[in-house]
Amino acid sequence: MALSSTEAEYLGLCDASKKYLWTSSLLKEFHIEQKIVFLTDNQGCLLLTKNFGFHKRNKHICIQYHFVQDLVQENQLTVPFCLP
Numbered sequence: 175m176a177l178s179s180t181e182a183e184y185l186g187l188c189d190a191s192k193k194y195l196w197t198s199s200l201l202k203e204f205h206i207e208q209k210i211v212f213l214t215d216n217q218g219c220l221l222l223t224k225n226f227g228f229h230k231r232n233k234h235i236c237i238q239y240h241f242v243q244d245l246v247q248e249n250q251l252t253v254p255f256c257l258p
Contacts, residue, residue: 180218187212187219188242191251213256223253 194210201208214220223246245251 178218180216180222183214183216183219184222184242187214187223187253191242191245194251195245209252211252211254214253215256215258217255220253220255 190212194212198208198210223242242251242253246253
């Protein structure tokens with residue numbers, strides 16, 4: 175259960191990115207290359223994906239959810255801000 179809207183969006187982004195990677199690897203077998211962009215309207219979620227340091231307020235988020243940070247750092251995933 176998420177404790178904040180930032181955490182909820184971050185967890186959702188993590189799940190969506192896992193599904194994207196699986197689908198992307200399947201499409202590569204058919205020689206179809208695709209790049210996807212995930213949009214977020216939550217500033218906190220956006221900052222979590224780009225700031226790779228330790229934060230006191232998000233120390234309770236499991237390491238598995240910081241998988242998104244690795245994808246952003248490796249330029250496999252782009253997460254720009256969008257207005258709601």
